[in-house]
Amino acid sequence: MTDLVVFPSERPLTGSVPVPGDKSIAHRAILLSGLAEGQSRIEGGALGADNMSTLAALRAMGITTEEQNEMLLVEGKGLYGLRAPSAPIDCGNSGTTMRLLAGVLAAQRFATVLVGDESLTRRPMERVARPLRLRGARIEGKLDPKRVGEITAPLQIGPLPEPNVLGPLEYEMPVASAQVKSAILLSGLYADGPTYVREPLVSRDHTERLLLALGVPLSSVGAIIQLDGPSFSGKLPPFSITVPGDPSSASFLVVAAQLIPQSRVTVRRVGLNPTRTGLFEVLRDMGGSLVLEPKGEEMGEPIGDLHAGAADLRQGRLGGELVARTIDEVPILCALAARAHGTTLIEDAAELRVKESDRIAMMARVLRAFGVTCEERPDGLAVEGKPEGKLKAADIESGGDHRIAMASCVLGLLADGPTRVRDADNIATSFPRFVGTMRALGARIEVESSGGTP
Numbered sequence: 001m002t003d004l005v006v007f008p009s010e011r012p013l014t015g016s017v018p019v020p021g022d023k024s025i026a027h028r029a030i031l032l033s034g035l036a037e038g039q040s041r042i043e044g045g046a047l048g049a050d051n052m053s054t055l056a057a058l059r060a061m062g063i064t065t066e067e068q069n070e071m072l073l074v075e076g077k078g079l080y081g082l083r084a085p086s087a088p089i090d091c092g093n094s095g096t097t098m099r100l101l102a103g104v105l106a107a108q109r110f111a112t113v114l115v116g117d118e119s120l121t122r123r124p125m126e127r128v129a130r131p132l133r134l135r136g137a138r139i140e141g142k143l144d145p146k147r148v149g150e151i152t153a154p155l156q157i158g159p160l161p162e163p164n165v166l167g168p169l170e171y172e173m174p175v176a177s178a179q180v181k182s183a184i185l186l187s188g189l190y191a192d193g194p195t196y197v198r199e200p201l202v203s204r205d206h207t208e209r210l211l212l213a214l215g216v217p218l219s220s221v222g223a224i225i226q227l228d229g230p231s232f233s234g235k236l237p238p239f240s241i242t243v244p245g246d247p248s249s250a251s252f253l254v255v256a257a258q259l260i261p262q263s264r265v266t267v268r269r270v271g272l273n274p275t276r277t278g279l280f281e282v283l284r285d286m287g288g289s290l291v292l293e294p295k296g297e298e299m300g301e302p303i304g305d306l307h308a309g310a311a312d313l314r315q316g317r318l319g320g321e322l323v324a325r326t327i328d329e330v331p332i333l334c335a336l337a338a339r340a341h342g343t344t345l346i347e348d349a350a351e352l353r354v355k356e357s358d359r360i361a362m363m364a365r366v367l368r369a370f371g372v373t374c375e376e377r378p379d380g381l382a383v384e385g386k387p388e389g390k391l392k393a394a395d396i397e398s399g400g401d402h403r404i405a406m407a408s409c410v411l412g413l414l415a416d417g418p419t420r421v422r423d424a425d426n427i428a429t430s431f432p433r434f435v436g437t438m439r440a441l442g443a444r445i446e447v448e449s450s451g452g453t454p
């Protein structure tokens with residue numbers, strides 16, 4: 001296991017850096033390249049371990065892939081080209097891998113078992129199983145003794161029962177989730193009738209954009225999406241994509257720049273899909289310093305450079321529809337709130353309790369360890385900002401959650417002594433070069449082996 005030791009910053013953060021390719025877009029690009037007919041090319045910078053779990057799943061089902069520097073070549077075999085894997089597929093720490101794969105595997109004539117690490121094995125899976133069953137798939141999990149009606153991994157999927165084809169589906173999702181929506185849409189590629197999905201709020205729409213770019217007959221109005229299975233040709237063309245930089249990874253750098261006096265940081269080629277930019281909107285409302293410089297688009301995804309600088313912040317508010325567009329940025333929003341004048345309210349965010357960790361409870365613990373007063377609520381937090389003076393140096397147990405670990409590192413830069421962030425290996429699930437990137441901007445972070453189980 002690795003600990004990070006973060007030293008208080010003595011100088012501004014400055015420089016221009018890239019971030020890894022967007023994890024969500026890369027999952028979808030990898031999966032769809034395996035289902036396309038022919039060779040696709042995916043360039044994505046240093047993709048993290050979660051994306052590698054999706055790639056490994058394809059390999060386990062007979063898809064040939066090659067990694068050349070930071071480019072992936074995938075030999076897609078068509079929608080029906082996957083082969084039964086010889087063992088359970090390990091989705092690692094990646095909820096997106098498990099839920100998106102479920103949509104594709106539900107339509108196969110062979111059986112698969114999906115497993116994950118300890119954290120993924122605790123996460124709710126009935127939300128994805130239910131709509132797939134409603135269109136004829138066979139999908140079972142382990143009954144969750146603590147949550148009635150809930151199942152968790154391992155997931156046993158398929159084989160598809162007679163008549164061997166998924167049916168149409170009209171489904172109203174109880175919770176906004178891009179993973180569930182995507183699984184439903186992917187299963188719709190195999191269905192003999194249309195797919196209609198309605199979300200309570202608009203979640204990230206990368207699957208829709210990529211499917212449209214590949215010529216799939218799909219349309220959406222707000223939170224309603226329709227895929228016309230029968231008029232789909234059944235073929236996906238191979239494609240080349242340079243995955244835009246991940247705005248969720250960029251958020252840690254953008255927030256660090258706000259908090260350290262005189263900082264000026266540019267993050268290059270970041271995806272600016274409006275379903276992902278909630279944090280930047282909240283930051284602007286808090287008086288943050290952020291300029292977006294558009295740089296075109298890639299397969300329907302807008303891209304731009306982010307120019308961030310130090311700012312004097314006032315309290316912010318996150319709630320309602322903005323939550324879905326900020327869902328992975330709440331840990332770093334808490335760091336921002338910790339240095340703002342006034343109390344920042346985060347509401348309607350109960351979903352955070354079922355991510356890699358219970359991110360509401362974890363951030364409450366982290367903030368208190370740094371000497372920041374906060375109130376933990378069922379669906380969020382109230383964070384009392386402490387804009388003056390230093391925070392208290394802390395010893396943080398990140399619980400193996402990458403976003404908790406990175407948010408803690410940013411807070412550590414503002415402390416009155418070295419901060420230890422324990423169990424930080426998991427940062428590699430989404431941002432393998434986080435420490436190198438922070439150092440390139442001027443932060444001092446040391447990596448130490450903590451002697452626990454590696």
Ligand SMILES: O=C(O)C1=C[C@@H](OP(=O)(O)O)[C@@H](O)[C@H](O)C1
Binds near residue numbers: 027096177
């Ligand atoms: O579809 C995706 O790529 C993701 C969707 C979100 O999860 P939910 O669908 O559970 O909200 C997000 O938290 C996750 O990091 C990635």
Ligand SMILES: C=C(OP(=O)(O)O)C(=O)O
Binds near residue numbers: 050093097328356
């Ligand atoms: C929740 C996350 O990912 P996943 O659901 O894919 O594990 C995340 O990256 O913050």
